[in-house]
Amino acid sequence: MAKAGNCADFREAFKNSFQELLKPDLQNGPSSKTEAxxxxxxxxxxxxxxxxxxxxxxxxxxxxxxxxxxxxQLLKEQIQNFEASRP
Incomplete structure (x- = not known):
């Protein structure tokens, strides 16, 4: 069921669930709404x-x-790289 080609709607809904959980935390940071x-x-x-x-x-x-x-770990590294490259 979790394979990419089989349940695109399920995969999208699953991703959207994570997105809804993350939005409040990211919107409270120093970034713009678009960036969040x-x-x-x-x-x-x-x-x-x-x-x-x-x-x-x-x-x-x-x-x-x-x-x-x-x-x-990979996400943390990407965040650190992004933060370090900001003016």
């Missing part, structure tokens, strides 16, 4: 994709904990 919305979309898509790809077996025998830790 884009960040919430990027983060939610990343988290949802990692989780659904794990369910679909794309990561082999990796545990969910491992997948989420790697995803979290």
């Amino acid at each position: 919305l884009i960040r919430s979309d990027l983060y939610s898509a990343t988290i949802a994709t990692a989780y659904l790809d794990w369910l679909a077996g794309i990561y082999g025998k990796a545990s969910l904990d491992e997948v989420l830790k790697v995803t979290e």
Whole structure:
């Protein structure tokens, strides 16, 4: 069910659920509303994709904990790179 080609509506709804959870936290930061919305979309898509790809077996025998830790670390690195590059 979690495979990309099978349930596009489910995948989109799953991503949107994460996005709704992230929006309030991101909108309270120093970024503009547009930036907060884009960040919430990027983060939610990343988290949802990692989780659904794990369910679909794309990561082999990796545990969910491992997948989420790697995803979290990569997102943190991207945030730090973005913040460092701001004028």
